[in-house]
Amino acid sequence: MKQNDYTATGNLLKIFLRNNKVITLLIILLPLLFAYAAAASNMAILQTPDQLSVYIRENQGNLLLGTIAANSIAGATIWRIRLSTAMITSILSVILIINNTRKDEDQGRLELLRAGAVGPKAALTAVLIKVFCANLLGGLAMGLGFIAAGFPAEGSWVAGLATSFGSCGCAAMAAIAAQVAPNARLARGLSFGALAFFFVWQILANVAGNASLLLWTPFGWCAYARPFAGENFRLFAFAVPAIALLTVVAFRLDGRRDLGGSYLGERSGRVYARKSFNSPLALAWRQQRGMLFVWVAAYVVMGLIIASLVPKINTMLEGTAFLPGLSAILGGPGRAFLAILAYILTQVLTAYAIMAILRIREEESLTRTELVLSSAASRVRYAAGHLLIAFIGSAAAITLFGFCIGDLAACLARLPVVWLIASVTVFLYGLAPRAAAPVSWGLFGGLLLMEFLWEIKAIGNNVFAFSPFSWVYPGVAVSLLPIVTMLLMAAVLVGLGLVFFSRRDIIAE
Amino acid sequence: MAVIEISGLTKSYGTTQALRGIDLSVKQGEVHGFIGMNGAGKSTTIRILLGMLKKDGGEVKLLGGDPFKDCVELHKLLAYIPSEINPWPDLSGGEVIDLLSRMRGKPDSKRRAELIEQFQFDPSKKCRSYSKGNRQKVALIAALVSDVELYIFDEPTSGLDPLMESVFQDNVREMAMRGKTVFLSSHILSEVEKLCDRVTIIKEGRIVESGSLRELQQFSRLIIHVECVRPVQGLQLPGVHGLSCQGNMASFSVDAAALNATLKTLTDYEMISLHCAPPELEDLFLHYYAKDDKVQ
Numbered sequence: 001m002k003q004n005d006y007t008a009t010g011n012l013l014k015i016f017l018r019n020n021k022v023i024t025l026l027i028i029l030l031p032l033l034f035a036y037a038a039a040a041s042n043m044a045i046l047q048t049p050d051q052l053s054v055y056i057r058e059n060q061g062n063l064l065l066g067t068i069a070a071n072s073i074a075g076a077t078i079w080r081i082r083l084s085t086a087m088i089t090s091i092l093s094v095i096l097i098i099n100n101t102r103k104d105e106d107q108g109r110l111e112l113l114r115a116g117a118v119g120p121k122a123a124l125t126a127v128l129i130k131v132f133c134a135n136l137l138g139g140l141a142m143g144l145g146f147i148a149a150g151f152p153a154e155g156s157w158v159a160g161l162a163t164s165f166g167s168c169g170c171a172a173m174a175a176i177a178a179q180v181a182p183n184a185r186l187a188r189g190l191s192f193g194a195l196a197f198f199f200v201w202q203i204l205a206n207v208a209g210n211a212s213l214l215l216w217t218p219f220g221w222c223a224y225a226r227p228f229a230g231e232n233f234r235l236f237a238f239a240v241p242a243i244a245l246l247t248v249v250a251f252r253l254d255g256r257r258d259l260g261g262s263y264l265g266e267r268s269g270r271v272y273a274r275k276s277f278n279s280p281l282a283l284a285w286r287q288q289r290g291m292l293f294v295w296v297a298a299y300v301v302m303g304l305i306i307a308s309l310v311p312k313i314n315t316m317l318e319g320t321a322f323l324p325g326l327s328a329i330l331g332g333p334g335r336a337f338l339a340i341l342a343y344i345l346t347q348v349l350t351a352y353a354i355m356a357i358l359r360i361r362e363e364e365s366l367t368r369t370e371l372v373l374s375s376a377a378s379r380v381r382y383a384a385g386h387l388l389i390a391f392i393g394s395a396a397a398i399t400l401f402g403f404c405i406g407d408l409a410a411c412l413a414r415l416p417v418v419w420l421i422a423s424v425t426v427f428l429y430g431l432a433p434r435a436a437a438p439v440s441w442g443l444f445g446g447l448l449l450m451e452f453l454w455e456i457k458a459i460g461n462n463v464f465a466f467s468p469f470s471w472v473y474p475g476v477a478v479s480l481l482p483i484v485t486m487l488l489m490a491a492v493l494v495g496l497g498l499v500f501f502s503r504r505d506i507i508a509e
Numbered sequence: 510m511a512v513i514e515i516s517g518l519t520k521s522y523g524t525t526q527a528l529r530g531i532d533l534s535v536k537q538g539e540v541h542g543f544i545g546m547n548g549a550g551k552s553t554t555i556r557i558l559l560g561m562l563k564k565d566g567g568e569v570k571l572l573g574g575d576p577f578k579d580c581v582e583l584h585k586l587l588a589y590i591p592s593e594i595n596p597w598p599d600l601s602g603g604e605v606i607d608l609l610s611r612m613r614g615k616p617d618s619k620r621r622a623e624l625i626e627q628f629q630f631d632p633s634k635k636c637r638s639y640s641k642g643n644r645q646k647v648a649l650i651a652a653l654v655s656d657v658e659l660y661i662f663d664e665p666t667s668g669l670d671p672l673m674e675s676v677f678q679d680n681v682r683e684m685a686m687r688g689k690t691v692f693l694s695s696h697i698l699s700e701v702e703k704l705c706d707r708v709t710i711i712k713e714g715r716i717v718e719s720g721s722l723r724e725l726q727q728f729s730r731l732i733i734h735v736e737c738v739r740p741v742q743g744l745q746l747p748g749v750h751g752l753s754c755q756g757n758m759a760s761f762s763v764d765a766a767a768l769n770a771t772l773k774t775l776t777d778y779e780m781i782s783l784h785c786a787p788p789e790l791e792d793l794f795l796h797y798y799a800k801d802d803k804v805q
Contacts, residue, residue, distance in 0.1 A: 106637070183598065183637060269601025271633045277604060278611035287597065366595045371648075374559050374591075375612040376584035506561040 007119035012126035015113075016100050023092050027134040028141055030088060031163065034081045035145030041456035042077045043149065052076065063309075063337065064344075066206045066220075070229035074151040078159045080456075082222040086163050087199065089138055090170035090218065093131050094191040097171050100127040101178035102187040111259060124175065124254050128247060131171045139164025155228035162225035165239040166218035170195060172246035179253035182262040189294065196298060200305060207309055280377045284385030287363075288356055292393040295352045299345065299397040303404025306341060310334055310405070338405055339474040345401060346414040347448065347469060349394050353422035354440050356390035361429055361436050367508040379502040387426060387494065394418050413478040416486035417468045421447070423493035430500030433507055510537045511570070512659055512690045513558065518567035520553055527553040529714040530567065535692055535707075540685050542705035543694040544794060550714045551694045552592065555663050558692075559589060572659060585614050588652035592664035592694075594644050596636035602647045603632030609651040617654060624650045627676050641668040653680055659690045666697065678704060702790040710797050717797045726787040729796055730762035733771075733785050737778035746771055757781075762788070 017024070046052045055076060056068050068079040101124065104110040110123060143160030147153055174191040181187035198217040205213035205220055214220030215238055225235040253263065276282060314334035360383055363369050372382055395415055402411030424443060428436040447467045454464040464470045471482045513535035520528040528550045535541040545551050556562045558571055560580030569576055574583050596605045610616040625632055630646045639647070645668045652660065660681075666674045681691055681704050695701050701708060702722065709719040718725055730750065735741065741759040744752055748767025753760050763771050775783075788796070 266635055266638060268633050269604060269635050271601070271603045273604040273607035273611075277608055280612070283597075283608060286600070290599075367591060367593065368595060368597065370556070370559070370561050370591065371594065371596075371609065372612070373561065373580070374584055374587075374589040375609045375651075376581055376614065377612050378581045503563070505563055506556070 005119045005121040006125055007122060008117060009119070009122040009125045009129070012113060012118065012122050013129055016126050016130050020096055020099055023096055024130070024134050027089050027092050027096075027131075027167070028138045031085050031138040031142035031160065032145045034085050035077075035142045035160070036149060037453075037458070038081045038456055039073070039077045039146060039149030039151065041458055042073050042080070045457055046073055046076065061333070063203055063206045064341075066202075066214075066223045067209075069223070069226045070155070072228055074146065074155060074228040077146070077149075077151070078155075078222065078227050082159070082163060083202070083219055085142065086166045086219045086222060087195070089135060089164070089167040090195055091192070093135060093167045093171040094174040094188065094195065096131050096134075097127060097174040098178055098184055098188050098191065100130070101175065102181060103184035105260060106184050114259060120255070121251060124251060128171070128175060128250075132168050135164040135167045135171065136161075138167075152228060154231060158225050158231045158233075159222060159227035162222040162227065162235055162239070165236070165243065166221040169218040169221075169239065169243050169246065170198075172243050172250060175250035176246060176253060179250060179257065180263045182264055182266040186264070189290075193294075200302065203305075279385075280372055280382040281385035281388070283372065284389055288359065288386065288389045288393070291352070291356065292389060292396075295349075295393070296397045296400060299349075299401040300404060302345065303401040306338070307405050310338070335407075336474070338407055339410060342402065342405070342407065342411050343414065343469075343472065343474045346398060346411070346418060346472070349398055350418045350421050350444060352397070353390050353394045353418050354425050354444060356393060357386065357422055357425045357429065358437050358440065360386045361433055364433060364506060365509055370506055370508060373506065380498055383429075383498060383501055390422060391419060394422070413483060414472045416483050416490065417472050419490045420468055420486045420493075423490035423497070426497035427493040427500075428497070430497035430504070433504070511535065512537050512572055513541075513692060514568070514570040515554070516568045518554070518557065518569055519565045520550075520557060520562060521565060527714055528557075531711065531714070531716045533709055533716060533719065535690060537690055538685070538688045539706045540681060540691040540693060540704050542701035542708040543692060543711065544696060544698065544701055544708060544790075545711035546696065546798065549711045551711060552663055554711070555589075555661055555692075555694060558661060559584075586657050587659040587661055588613065588655045588657050590648045590652045590660075590662045590665040592667055594648040596639075596644060596647050598635065598637030600636055601633055602630065602636060602639060602643070605636060605647050606632065606651045606654065610654045613655050613657070615656055617656060620656070621650070621654045624653055624680075627680075628673060642670060642673070645669055646673070649677060657689075659692065660684060662691065662693045662695075664695055664697075665693070666695075666700065674700070698790045698794055708790065710794060712798060718793075722790065725790075725793055727765065729788055729793055730764050731768060731785055732760070732762050732788055732792065733783070734758070734760045735775060735780055735784070736782045737775070737780050739778045741775075741778050744771075744774065746774060762792075 046055055052073060053071075056071065059065075059076075059079070060068060065079060065083055068075050070078075101110075104113075104123075113123060114120070139160035139162075140157075141160070142163060143156040146156035146159060170191070173194050174187070177187045177190040177194070178184075181190055198219050201217040202214070202219045205211075205217065211224060214224040215235070221235055221239055224232060226232045257263065277286070314332065360369070369382070373379060398411045398415050398418070399408065402408035405411075421444060425436060425440040428439055432439075447469055450459065450464060450467050451469055453459045454461070454470075468486065470476075471486070472478050511534050513533060515531060515533040518528050518531045518533075519526070531550070531554065533543075533554070543551055543554070553562065557564050557569060558576050560576045560583070563577055571583055572586055576583060596602070600608070606621065607616065610621070624630075628646045628650060630643065630650060634643075636644065636647065645666070649665060652662075666677055669677065678700065681693070684691060685704075685706075691704075693701065693705060705722070707719070707721050708725060710717045736758050738757065740757055741754050744759065744761070746767065747770075748764035749771055750762045750764075751760075
């Protein structure tokens, strides 16, 4: 009867394909877009061999992105996009996996499906097929993008496949997390924790300059495979069994537990609430503290790691021409490196602030806001609880990071950007709650895309100047005026958001 | 004194008109049933009373205040049970009960223990692991634990088993005895019939009838079951509706005004037994919903 374990996998696959269509499409299309856009812009900028060798020399010491292996435009291009592509497709893959495993299970949908003539292994099989295939298609699309740009075919396919195998590995890990964790939130948290670890490990591998360390982080697989630089096919001999092993572990864990069961237990709660648990702020803190602790801890850990690397970075970068322009302005390549990291981490922190604020909207659509407000809490007090945590929390994370790397001023000067973009979310939440999440994320994504296009010189300074990120870009002397302006704008947006919120309907759906 | 006083209330969502001018009055100390089909406007009315939604037009007074502007002060005087509750998955049931009752003020720990006992509820579990019925108990206990003037219940017993339903009904009766006002929206008509002094029926955003059950019954038909010696055939009288005959038995409803004439005619068939009853709430409800359909 073994074959019945997989009964109806095809039907489930059809259902799962209808879920999260946009994310699935992004996994396939973003690698193509990144590959082709980066290749085209590099070919436009690096027209002579001199320009190419200058570019490679300038970027060679990059600890975030690693070394440029191939002395060609193709090599410079895959170097530029391999990490960002792998990270984005991995994050999206984790979301897809958790949505169709633990989240479906939490919300009782899986039980409904399993009650039909469906094999016990069908659901996990179907979602893994969906995510693996989407990633492989994305990898092939990336290869096609390079080939379309005129890069060597072999290197193009290796680049695409190595990147997509990396995100398949992360997907298989998420499938394990979905078995282990008792709820979707923890499963997602564990998976993203693993991704953060792989990101840090990738930097460590670059700092150590040891290519074999790259094997142990899926984000390093593309670099390890050395596309366009004498491809290293040993990667696939490692990656395929590694993914297979993770998949088998996920199936074993799935097979040994009950539906709805998990390996990490759900702790039982308190019979009586603590004395202090009596206000909207206390409730907001209770809901937000987990995410806040994770973010602050991540920033402190990254700050400590980076701080410990600074002496090594300085000696490594000494004599090289790492970002010569920036190094000249900031007084040394080490400081330039820190400035760039502080800047990137500020951008990432914006995502935290948006998420923390959108939590209120999520509460509202789950009818929990109504429950709190009908218990004699005022609307402003209710919203202010969450906002305080989002704003002070983001300040705490970046302050502690700045303290760790010893450059508090540079980090604090960038905080107003986070607050400004977050305050747009607050404003939208008050004015048009249904649009708050899509418009906020669209705006944030649009600003990042704008910067990416500016970096590859597809748009000019005058366009990028509209993005608040350009006002605090590394090397820009951040003066008091833009800081005060941003803070004022943020204050006005938050104020308006709260006014609109206290006058509108509470919308639950 | 009227605890709830609504006149000409309108509310629309985009192009759909949810409330088309409703009038409603709930007096202090009464248990008032608010019945209607899904989508009739029950929850919209309640959410306007709670200050969650802004009215488009008309007048609404709740405990003498404006439900939107004075909501925080008013909410200290009322407790609310929503028809569906999604309590915070990371909190225990006990924590949710404590949080909601403390924010409202006047938590009563003795009453809390009593209710937890009555409803056989385990407050130590995380909310994510409660079944639907247990989640509803969280809302019930959190509302009933507060000693307030007005209780607003929106389909409070959805998901509860019959035993717990009757525990809830006992609690409502006890509140009524202590002079509390209860506004109970429901489509479990037997529950409303058992508990409520007065009933308001809402249909498609309009109030179709409001009054005590007895008043409602007076304006409507009586239900008659009769057995005769001779088969009842061709009973075509004005005011007789829905006649169904089975041999010598007949059932029909009759307008109160036509009762006398109908009984006179029935004596011709030589009655053996006669059962005459006022309509149950369910008959009334169906009657109002059917009547308006014909008008359309």
